[in-house]
Amino acid sequence: MSDTQTPPSTASGGHIEPRLIELEMSESYLTYALSVIHSRALPDVRDGLKPSQRRILVAMNDLRLRPNAKYRKCANIAGTTSGEYHPHGESVIYPTLVRMAQKFSLRYPLIDGQGNFGSIDGDPPAAMRYTEARMAGPSVEMLTDLDKETVDYQPNYDERLLEPTVLPGRFPNLLCNGSDGIAVGMATSLPPHNLREVSAAIRAVLDDENISIRDLIEHVPGPDFPTGGMIMGRSGIYQAYTTGRGRAIVRARHHVEEGRGKKEQLVFTEIPYQVRKVAIIEKIVEIVKDGRVTGISDVRDESDRDGLRLIVELKKNEDPEVILKQLFQFTPLQSTCSIINLALVDGQPRTLTLRGLIDEFVRHRKVVIRRRTMFLLRKAEERKHIVEGLRIAVDNIDEVIRIIRASADTDEAKRELMSAFTLSLAQAQAIVDMRLGRLTGLEREKLEDEFQKLVAEIADLSDILQRDERVVAIIRDDLDDVEARHGDDRRTEISDIEVDGSFNIEELITEEMMVVTFSRGGYLKRTGLDTYRAQGRGGRGVKGSESKEGDAINRLFLAGTHDYVLFFSNHGKVYWLKVYQIPEGGRTSKGRAIANLIELAPGEEIQSLLRVRNFDEEGFVFFATKAGTVKKTLLEAYSRPKKTGIRAISLEEGDEVVGAALARPGDTILLASAGGRAIHFDEQAARPMGRVSRGVRGMRVNAGDRVVSLIVVPSDVDKDSIGVVTACTNGFGKRTLVSEYPIKGRGGQGVINIKVTERNGPVISFSLTHEGDELMYISSGGMIVRSRVADMRSMGRNTQGVRLVSLKDGDEVVAMQTITAEDLELESRNQSEEDEVGEAGAEVGDGEVVAEGSIDVDDEAQLDDGEDSDDDSGDEEDNS
Template identity: 35%
Template sequence: MSSGTNIEKLTLEDIMSDRFSRYSKSIIQERALPDVRDGLKPVQRRILYAMYKDGNTYDKGFRKSAKSVGNVMGNFHPHGDSSIYEALVRMSQEWKLRDPLIEMHGNNGSMDGDPAAAMRYTEARTSKIASEMLRDIDKDTVSWIPNFDDTEQEPVVLPSRFPNLLVNGATGISAGYATEIPPHNLGEVIDAVIYLQKHPDASLDDLMQFVKGPDFPTGGIIQGLDEIKKAYQTGRGRIVVRSKTSIEKLRGGKQLIRVTEIPYEVNKLQLVKQIDEIRINKKIDGIAEVRDESDRNGLSIAIELKRDVDQQGVFNYLLKNTDLQITYNFNVVAIDKMCPKRLSLKSILSSYLEYQRLIVSNRTKYDLSVAKKREHIVDGLIKALSILDKVINTIRESDNRKDASHNLVETYEFSPAQADSIVALQLYRLTNTDVTKLKAEKNELAGKINEFNHILDDSEKLDNVLKNELLNIKKEYGSSRKTIIEKEIENIKVSNKITIPDETTVVLVSHDGYLKRSSLRSYKASEVDDCGLKEDDYPIFLKQLSTRDHLFMFTNKGHLIYRPVFEITDVKWKDTGEHISQTIGLDADEQIINIFNFKALKENGMFVIATSDGYIKQTEFSKVIPGRTYRSHSLTYEKLKDDQSKVVKVSYVANNKPDAEIMIISNVGMASRFMLSDVSVNGPRTTGVKSIELRDEEFVCNMEVVGDNDKIGIITQKGSYKNMLVNEVPITSRGRRGVQILTPLKRNSYEIIDFAKIISNEESNIPLRIYTANSRIHDVLSDDYPMSNRKSNGSIIVDVKKEGIPAKISEIIS
C-alpha cells in the first residue's frame, strides 16, 4: 500500500447524508427554483444568454431551434437536449407566460397539450421584451462565473430590467421544495415597485392597490380576495379560477354556453372531453352537444343545451365537476441570497428593487469609467493638435510605433494611453475642425461624468433613473389586465333537478327492513305478490315515487333513517333488495313503524310522535333534516325514558290543519281525545309531554291524528273487531285518564292490540289489513260491520287459535 494513501472510516449514514445534501443543494440552486432577482431557472437564463451572445435576437432573423439548443448544451448546460428544448418552448408559449421571452416559428405546442414540433423543424429568437432581461449585461452589471468546462464565462443572474419573477411566474419541484408562482400584470408590478421606492415601509394593503392579484395569460376569473391577500402575506394561498362564459340563445328555445377563457394551465382538449363524458354517461340531463370551435381568433368552446333546460344548474354542475373551475395554490418559493425561501409580495418587490439599484449603480460606474478614459484620451488629442508639428517630427524620427509612443511620453509628458491614441490617429483628422469636435466632446464628457457622479453620490437621483427606466418599459410593453378578480368565492350549489333525472319508480319497504326501488316496467311485468320478499315478510310501504323524492323511515327505538329515493338500490321487482342494516345498524328488536315521502327537504309541517309509556310531542320538520353522515348513521328523533319504552306512532301534520285532534288509546281500552294544539313543540332529542294517564302494566297501543267525523277500526287480542266514531270519545285536555271504549269483564277482559283510522273514498271505505303473530293476514271491509258504541267489544273475525293473536291493523299497502 502506498504511503500516501489515506483511508477514512465513515458510516453509510454519514456518506449518504453528505452526498444527498450536495445533490439537494445542486438541484435547488442550479435546476428547479428561480432566482428572485431575474425570475429565471438556470436553464432559462442560459438559453437567453446563449441566444443573445449568438446574436439570435428579436431584431434579426429566426434561426433553427436546434442550433440554439446545441449552443446552450455545448457551452453552458451539460444536460439532455430535450430538457433544454422543452424550456425554450415553454418560454415561447403565450398561454403559459404573460409576456413570452422567446418568439418561435413553427409548431410550439397548444393549449390542448399537443407537443411542439421537433427542434429541427422550428425556428426561434429572443422576443423584444427579452432584450430588457439582458440590457446592460456587458457593462459589468452582474457577476460572472466559469462555465462547466472553464472555457467561457456565464452570468450568475441576468440584469432583468423588469420584475420577471412576478410577471411570468414560475413552477418547479426540487428536493424538499416546490414553487408555484402565478403570472402578474407587468404594469401593475412596475407601479408597485415604484411605490415601494418612495415608501419603503409600505404595507401589503398599500402594495395591493397596484398588484390586484395574478393576471393569467389565459384570462379567466379569480375569486377569493382574502386568499390572494393571504398568499401575498405568507407565500401560500388558495384561489378559485373560473372560466369566462356567456349565454347565447338559439332557435327553438335552446341555449348555448360559450366558453371564451379557461383557467390557467388547464388542458382544453381534456376539458372538452370531461364535459362530453358527462353528456355521454348522462350524469346530468340537458347537454345536447359539446364542440371545440377555437380558431385563429381565439378560444371558443360551445356547450349546446337541450330545450327548456336550467342553464344555470347545468353550468353549476360543470363548474363543480370539470376544469371549468379549478383551485390554484400559491407556493411562492424562490432563491434569495443563495437560499430557498418562501416569499411575501413585499419581500419579492424589495429584493428586486435592491437588485435593480445595484444594476443601475454598477452600470453607472462602468459608464463613468468609460467616460473618464475617453476624457483622458480627448485631452491628449487636443494637446497633440496644439503642438502638431512637433508631434509629427517626433513620430517621423522614431523607429517604429512602439518607439513613437515611448518618445511622445518622454518628450511631451503624454500618458501611454494618450500616446497610443495619437500614434493611431489618422492624418485626415489633423484639421482645425477636429479640434472643435474634440473640445465639444470634452464638454459633453464632462457633463456625463458629472451626471454619473451625481447618480452615484445621490441615492434619490439613482432612484429617479431607475423609476424612469421602469416607466419606459411599462409604456413600451404594458398591457391591460386579462383576468377579472372577484372578492368572494361563490358557493356553488347543484340542484337535484340537474343531477338526478326525474323518473317514476316503485319503492318498497318491508316489515323486516328490506328496501328497494324498481322501474315501472319491471313492476308492471311482474305479479304484485311476487316482490322477492321472504315468505313471512310483507310490505309496509309501497308507492310510485319520483327519483327526486325523499324517504323518512321512523323506527320504534326513536331512530330516523333517511334515504333519497335515487340512492335506494335499483333492482328488478322480483329481487329482494338491500337490508337497511347493511348501511345502518339496527337492534334485533328494532322495527320501522312509519314511513313518509316528501318532494323536498323544505316542508313546514310537524311530526307528531307518541310513545308506549304515555308521552307525546310535536317536532318541526326542519329539526330532523338529515346531516352529512345520513348514509351510515341514523338521527335520534325521540329520547325514550327506558329500554321498555318504544315509539308506537309517528304522524305528519301539515301546517294547514290547525284544528287537528289526537286520539290516544291504551291497551286496557282507555281512550283520550284532545286538541293537537295542546301538544308542545320539542326538539328531536326530547321525550315530550304526558299524553294519557297510565296505570301499572298499561301502555299506549297507538295514536292517530283525527277529525270529529272520522271513524276508527279496533282489533283486540281475542280477534274481535269493531268500528267506532271518533266523537264517541269526548274532547278533554291532554294527560287525562280518558274514557272506556270496551266493556270490562270479570275474567279474561278484552285488550286492544291496535286501532287504525278508516280512510274513505267516494265509493266506499278502503279495506284494513290485520297481521297476526303467526304471519297470517286477515283483510277487513269496515262497511261489512256496523258502527258500534263505546260499550261494545266488537265481533270476533279472527280465529286466534288457528291464525294467531292479532299484532297490527293498518291500511292495506298496495
C-alpha cells in the same frame, strides 16, 4: 486497515483508498443534490431563469437574433447553446426552447417561434430542423445592459468563454412568467402574473417601504394564467402571498347554450393552466362510460385558430349546473394549482412571500443600475481625461507639432509630450493619434462641447450613485417603459366564491321532488314523483310497490332530494338521513331494508318519518303518541344525531310515536283517533320541553282506542277554506273544513270526526289539504292512487263520507299523503310529457289506470245518533 499497512497500489501507479460506503454515498449524493438545485431545477430569484433558459437567451444574443432580425433555425440555436454554454446535448435544449416560445405555457413568451411549437392539445412540436425562432420583446428587456458590466461572469463548461451568472432582468420575469421545477428534496411552483399588476405592486413598494402584503394584494389580486380560466376564492392566494405556500382552485370558463334539438350544452372557452385539452375529453368519455355521469349525450371539440371551444351536450331536461359540478369533480376542468414560491437567493433556496419576491427584484435592479452607472461613470471619466489632453494639444498646437517632428519615433514623441505638458500615457497616445482635421475651428468647438457634456454627465452619474432616490426613479422609469411595451389586460378571472377542491355530494344531486315510501317490513325507497299520474276520485291507480309477501307500505311522503328525513322509532329515538341517501327504486321495486341504512337496536322499528328542509328554521318538532301524549321540542335539538340514533322522546311502557310535525308559534294542533274522535287545541297549550322529556297529555283516548294522526294547522291559513281529509281502512273518507273543529283545551276526548262503522272501518289517516292539492293513497297490497282534493266536496263532521279508493277484496288503505300545489308545480317541470288526467280504463290490473268510481247515495248519509262530546280535563304527565 492497520496503521502499519500501506494502501494497495494499482498497476498504473495510483492507489485505492478504502472508505465507508455510508460516507461516500452521503457526500456523493449531497454533491449531486446541490448540482441539481443550482444548475438545473430552481430559478434564480433575480432574473427568474434556470441555467438552461439563461444560456439559450445568451446564445441567441450572441447570434444577434433580436425581434427585428430574421428567424433562425432552432437547430442552429440549440447547437450554439450546446457548443458554447450548455453541455447537455441539443435534444435536451430544444424542449426548453420550445416551452419558452409556447403562448399557453408562458404568460409572456421569451422566444418568438415560427412553425409548429406544439399545441394545448398536447401535440408535440416539430423537429428543430423544421422550426425557426428569434428573441421576443421581453427577452430583449432581460438582456438590456448586459455589456455594461452589470452582472458577474463565470467560465463556461470548457473555460473557453465567459457566461453571465444572471441576466440584468429589466423585465420582472419570475413574477410575470413564474417557474416550476423539481429538485432533490424540494420543488418550486411559482404561478405567472399580469405585468401591469406586478409593475403597480413594485411601484407601491418603491413608494412605501412599509407597505403590507394585504395592501400589495390590492395591486396583485392573484395569478394570471396564459390560458385564462377562473380562480375560485382568494384565501389560498392570500396564504401563498403571506407564507410562500398555498394553492389556487382553477376552473374552466364556461357558459350554457341551446344546442341541437333544443338540448342545452356546456361550452368551455378557457381551461385550467397546464391542462391538456385532450386529457379533458378523454376523462369526460371515461366518466360517461363508467356511469359516474349520466346526463351527457355527446362531447365535441370545435376549437379553431380563433380560440378554444369544447362542447359538452346534455341529455334532454338535464340540469346544466349539476352536470357542471360533476365535471368539475371528475375531470381536469377544475384543477388545483400548487403555489410554492421557492427560488435561489444568493445561491441558497428560499421560500419567499409576495413582498419577498418584489424586494429581491428591486434589490437586483438596484445593483444592476449602480453597476451600470459605475461603468458609464468610468467610461465618461476616461473620455474626459482624453478630451482634456486633446484640449491641451489644440491650445499648444505649434509646440506639439514641433515635438512630434523632432522625435525619432512615436514612443519618443509620447515621452516628450508627457514631459512637456504633464500628460498621461493615454493622453499622449490620443494626441499622437489625432488627425490634422481636428485642428479646424469647428472641431475645436465640438471638442469643447464634448468636454462640457462629459462634465455634466459625470456629475449626473455621481449623483445617481450618491442618492438612492435617483436609483429608485430609474427603476420606476424602466417599469413604465416595460409596461408600455409589453403590458396587457388580465386573462384569469378571480371569483369571491371559495372552493376547497372537494365537492359536497349535494352539489352533484339534482334538486327534485321524490316520493319516499316506507313499508311495515322496514323497506325504504324513493321514487320520482312523475312516476305517478293523477286520476279521478275512486280510481284504483297503478302498482306502486312490489311488496314482499306479508309486507305492506305504511308511510309515504313527498321530499326534495336535498331534504333531511328524520326517522322516529317505536323506542322514541330519532335517526337522520338525506333523501338522496335513500336508495332510488322503480315504481314496483320494494326498496332497501332500513336496517342497511341506519343502525337500529334489536327489536326497534321505525314508526314515523319527518321531512325537514333546514334545521335553522324557527319552530318546534311536535310529537303525538298513540296513548295521546304530545310534546313540543325545538327543531335544532335534532340537528346532530349520532349514527346509532339519539333519544327523541321518553315514552311510557307500551306507548309509541304515531306522528311528528313541524309547528311554529300561533299554529294549532289536530289529533285524530282510530275510533273517529278528533281534538283541536293551540300549540301554546304544550310548553317547550327538552329532547328527552315525556310530554303532556294531548288527547284522552278510551280503552281500545288510540291516536292515529297528528296535524299542525298553520296560523296564517283561512280555517274556513282549508280542510282535513279523513281516510278509513276500507277506502272511505271525507273532507271537512278545519273551522268545523272547535279549538278546545288539550287533554280532552275531543269531538266526533267521522262515524266508525263496519263499512268505513277505523280511521287510518287524517291530512290537511288545500283546494289545489292532490292526495295519494296506498293500500296494504301496494296499490297507489292519486286524486284531486278539488274533486271532493266539503262535508260536516257527522257524515260517513264517500268512497275514496276502490279496493280489491282483502285489501285496505294503510296510508294517505297530501301533494301540495307547490309540489305539483315542480312535478310538471320534471315530467317529460304532460300528465294524463282522468284517463278511462278497461279492465283493472297491475299498472293500469281506471275510470273515476261511482258514489252510492247512502255514502253521504248524515249521522244523528249522538252529540259531540268534549272533555277538557287533561293534566300534564310527569316529565323526565
